[in-house]
Amino acid sequence: MPSTDPNCIFCKIVRREAPASIVAEDAVTVAFLDIRPMAPGHTLVIPKLHATYLEDLPDSSDGPILKTARRVASALRRSGLRCDAVNLWLADGKDAGQQVFHVHMHVIPRFHGDGLGIRVGPDYGRTSTREELEAVAAKIRGAVSQ
Numbered sequence: 001m002p003s004t005d006p007n008c009i010f011c012k013i014v015r016r017e018a019p020a021s022i023v024a025e026d027a028v029t030v031a032f033l034d035i036r037p038m039a040p041g042h043t044l045v046i047p048k049l050h051a052t053y054l055e056d057l058p059d060s061s062d063g064p065i066l067k068t069a070r071r072v073a074s075a076l077r078r079s080g081l082r083c084d085a086v087n088l089w090l091a092d093g094k095d096a097g098q099q100v101f102h103v104h105m106h107v108i109p110r111f112h113g114d115g116l117g118i119r120v121g122p123d124y125g126r127t128s129t130r131e132e133l134e135a136v137a138a139k140i141r142g143a144v145s146q
């Protein structure tokens with residue numbers, strides 16, 4: 001896995017070859033404003049190393065991404081921007097809505113009545129039985145790597 005992708009727009013931001021409004025940075029991550037914000041202050045946190053999907057992310061990067069997202073979330077609340085609450089959002093894969101294939105966590109300021117939300121499918125609503133949950137949990141437990 002290369003540490004940088006010459007054609008990746010987010011790698012270009014890390015290398016300062018593409019413009020970005022950077023709001024925070026540390027040794028492992030960069031946080032910059034989303035160019036098409038869902039709300040003013042909508043920020044993306046990325047690892048400096050190129051990783052297409054979560055599975056490609058080195059163990060040394062996952063913690064720092066959340067740490068930077070927390071710092072940005074905290075800053076948003078104190079920034080004077082409208083931010084009464086925050087959503088963290090990460091699309092891992094095309095069918096989850098991923099459009100830029102360099103791992104990124106969205107930090108989205110939220111406030112009452114902002115109209116944002118996650119759409120649910122038509123089957124949503126019924127509380128699962130414990131048996132149903134255990135059948136699903138068994139599959140995941142069997143696949144969780146140590």
Ligand code: AMP
Pocket residue numbers: 009018020033034035036037044090091097098099100101
């Ligand atoms: P996702 O759908 O989770 O892959 O989100 C990709 C996000 O990247 C979108 O919200 C885009 O608006 C944002 N984006 C794409 N290109 C840029 C860029 N050059 N600078 C900042 N944000 C970008």
Ligand code: ZN
Pocket residue numbers: 004005008009010011012049050051101102
């Ligand atoms: Zn990249």
